[in-house]
Amino acid sequence: MGRRLSICNSIDDCDLAVLANESSRMTVADGRSFIEEGAPAHDFFVVTGGRVKLFTLLPDGRRQITGFAEGGDFLGLAASTSYAFGAEALGSATLCRFPHAGMQRLTERFPSLEHRLREEASRELALMQARMTLLGRKTARERVATFLIERCTHLDRPDPTRPVELDLPMPRTDIADYLGLTIETVSRILSAFKKEKLISIRSITHITLLMPERISTIAEGME
């Protein structure tokens, strides 16, 4: 989680080779897990390509997806000694891994990085606050609307009243587990939005918001 932590931003006046020294690249195949919830936390990660999902599990298998991460996003802040979440590639993804020890050397060398990390954690905290409100207090319709709007805030849409094309790379199961709903409910609500001409569904992964501002209104619970 954490958008565009071009980690370099805080050290761009310095030696990038040092950064490279402390990190290693890795590729994770579709569906492969690379962080195990509860496992001892040794590394931070930066997503450099593709997408990743973060989740927590209950013993009986119920799953809550706590976030999706993509290029530039930072993973591992929500971890002290052990990871508070699991992570898995959504499609194939590439990552940059920073062992904690190396990270510490980096923050010592570039103190502003520490500040950058805190900023990132703060941004993430604010997002989570909103997500708690979604999960605790919003209706299914509001949740799906919020999800769609969230997705298009990722892109910098030019005009909020014009249609926006969205790409939903994650299966319905993941959307459901992200929103605290079932796949059936997600599916039904997307169909309802289609019937109401709020969206059009070109294909499973490709949706157009026909009236983004109306969807925003629904998302905020102002129907």
Added chain:
Amino acid sequence: MGRRLSICNSIDDCDLAVLANESSRMTVADGRSFIEEGAPAHDFFVVTGGRVKLFTLLPDGRRQITGFAEGGDFLGLAASTSYAFGAEALGSATLCRFPHAGMQRLTERFPSLEHRLREEASRELALMQARMTLLGRKTARERVATFLIERCTHLDRPDPTRPVELDLPMPRTDIADYLGLTIETVSRILSAFKKEKLISIRSITHITLLMPERISTIAEGME
């Protein structure tokens, strides 16, 4: 949010007077709000006495309490330019206020403070992750059980199999808004726990967990 950030821990070898210089004490009366959601964020706060609740609101008044904070807890990390949450005293509370500018002077003077703040944000992130699972995937029974266990993790209980006395200083409304339930549901479930001899209710604010380990089991969804 953020437990026992004795902010001084990271600068205890230094001049405490500097810290005092950058902060001011304040007292907030019961029910009084001191952080307005969405308002420009100028300060960090440390709770020095009493309790505080943090929340976000939907336009129609639905409320999600995102956390309770008490002595030593740190507020304001989930804020960049504007606060992502509102805050209100639960009973009368005392706070230490650190304007951002002063905070910056402090982190410049005591670099380890920056690290401390990130640590705090991380801890908070991990907690929120768990809370998202609660709100998205747990049943009402599991939520109330989790809440009770959370409350007694605050104290350092000596023996998990022995009864634990708890004090719930917040009204049922707050518990409900924290757990994403209604007050009626919270009340019914507490009554059910009482009937099942899992807890005893001495008074509204004073509850004893008779079988903490069974309540833990319920909390984890392993009934």
Added chain:
DNA sequence: TACCAGACTTGATTCAGGTCAAGGTGATGG
């Protein structure tokens, strides 16, 4: 000691979303 107001509990009923059960759809491979 009785009264009152606010907070909590309990009960009856409703309903949003879950569960269960068929179908559809579209990408892949034979």
Added chain:
DNA sequence: CCATCACCTTGACCTGAATCAAGTCTGGTA
């Protein structure tokens, strides 16, 4: 070009928690 499989949609029904509606308890006041 069809079969297969995984994923998605749709429908019928059910249920957990919300809503609506009385009570009840508590602590403060006089």
